[in-house]
Each structure stands twice: as C-alpha cells, then as structure tokens.
Amino acid sequence: MYFSVGLSFQGGKPSKATINKEDCIHFLVIEEKNIGLFQPKKDACDICTAYDTGNLSQEEKETHDSMEKEARMEKEKDKMLENEIFTMDLQSILLCPKSNVSSLYYKTKLIVHNFTVYDLKIKNGFCFLWNETEGRNTTLSNALLNLSINSNVTIIQKFLQRGHTQMEVDSMHSTIERKVRNRKINVPADYISICKSACIKSPYTVEYLTHNFFKSYSSITFCKSIRPRNKKGDPIVTNLKVIKYELDRQIKYKLRFTEEDWSTLKLKNSKQIAVKFDELPQLHNDRLKIKKEKYEHLQQLKLTMEKYYHAFFDNLPK
Helix, strand or coil, X not given: CCXXXXXCEECCXXXXXXXXXXXXHHHHHHHHHCXXXXXXXXXXXXXXXHHHCCCCCHHHHHHHHHHHHHHHXXXXXXXXXXXXXXXXXXXXXXXXXXXXXXXXHHCCCEEEEEEXXXXXXXXXXXXXXXXXXXXXXXXXXXXXXXXXXXXXCCEEEECCXXXXXXXXXXXHHHHHHHHHCCCCECCCCHHHHHHHHHCCCCXXXXXXXXXXXXXXXXXXXXXXXXXXXXXXXXXXXXXXXXXXXXXXCEEEEECCCCCCCCEECCCCCCCCCCCCHHHCCECCCCCCCCCHHHHHHXXXXXXXXXXXXXXXXXXXXX
16 A cells, blocks of 8 residues: 555555655544554565575575576566566456355355466456366476467466465456355356456456367377486476476477576477367366265255255256
C-alpha cells in the first residue's frame, strides 16, 4: 500500500527522511494511532534460509545469488527481443465446492487445476482449467520437440533460480485469488467466469479442458530423460537452466545463463518422426475415477447447494 510516491516504509512505518509536506498528515495520524503498516513478504527461499540459519557455506550462497541475478538479467534481456515470450505456471490448487458452510472444512473436495500462461509482448493472460477427473500429462520435453518440428520454430525453455521464481504470470494468480475470495463455488465450471472477469483492463482468455484434450506422448520417444549424464556427481535435471528444442531434432542445454556454448543432449531416438497434435492418441478414454471416500463426501456436500448442481456430482466417476 502506498500513500504517495514520496512516502517510503522502514520496519512497517514511514521513514521521516522521505516524507514530503503532503505526507505529514499521514505520518502524524500513524504515529498518534500507533498504526503498524503490514509489509507484504515473498515466500522465503529455502537456500537463503539455510544460509541465514548457518547451514550453508558463504561460497554456496554466493553461487546461488549469482545464478539468481543471471536468471533475472536473462529474462529482462529476453523481454527486449522480438521473439514471442511467455511465462507460465500452475496456480495453487483450487477446490470445489467452496463456500462458508462449516461442513466443507471436514470433507475432501474436488481439485481444480489452472495452468496459466502470460504473453509478455501483448500482455494477455490465458487460463486452462480442468478438474482432477479430466486428466494429467507430464511428458513435456518430447512434446516440445515434437511441437518445434511440426511448427517449424525453435523453442527455448528457461528456468529461474530456485526460490526466486517470481514472474509476470504470478500476477494472474493473485488477481484470480482476490476474485475468488468470499465467492461461492458449486462446480468447477464456476471458475471460468471468475477467471474471465478477474482482470478488468485486459480480460484473460479462459478454456475449460476435458479428458478429450489430453494426448498420449508415449509413442514420441525422442528422449527417455533430459538428464545430461548419468554418472555420480554429474549434473541432474534440476541443474538445467536453458533447454532449446530445434527443428533438426536436437535438444541442447545450458547449466548457466552465462555459458556461451550449448551442450547437446544425447537422444534415445533421433530418427523419431514428429506427429501432429490432432493425430496423437488420447491419453484417457474416459474421465479419471476419484476415490470412494471423496465421492461420498461430495454427495454430502451437494446438499449445501441448489438441486441444479446435483447432477454434476452424481455423474462423477468412482
């Protein structure tokens, strides 16, 4: 919260040294009423916390800080390019149903996922919603290389430093969370209108996914793993900072943003033929079943909402 441009905060209170004439009234009221101003805090980085508690060496902390700075500089540099730039992340799980009925606190609920994508060039957000009965897919690298070949584009995937992953797409999550607050959610589809109306200035594009959307990439086997090497002490997957998917069926990587040369990942099947998205088989032939206990809890919770919504819960696969 800001009172005016010239007002800064130190330790939860305004700094007298920076207060201009117009701010004096605010400062006097705060002092007289003994008001402490809440300072929003980012999630603490576990590595930084380990250093603060004496469980990490100075050298390791300096390396961590250096890599965090490199990642930030890399993203700022990318934003100046003409390439399409997207930040993306999965929002914290949403629950359904959601209301102030006390019985909800003691029952298991349906999980709703929201994969968010933010286009840094046109400053538009995209939401892809689905509930836990519809599907999940984790084979990303094979899918991205397949997409690169089919679309005739080079795709570069970059990762911010662990513990310091704040991105523009995060603003979508906070905007949606504010809209959801104190709102009643009966069925997963209720999140569609909430996401669409969350940002007034530039409304998000929202798509609700069913199990028919998710594709199986089991037949796409360019690589079995994206770990660079398999010997003890070699870099592991989480050490990768940049992954590049090229048209000539190559996957290259960097362990630091400052590295000039790319390393090439050894592929299991470099002769794999790319398959168009529409030609890929479905990952699931039907919706995924939920546990019996969750189904029973949802049957009890449906009594807290209008009968119009009951059919959705009656038809959940179990």
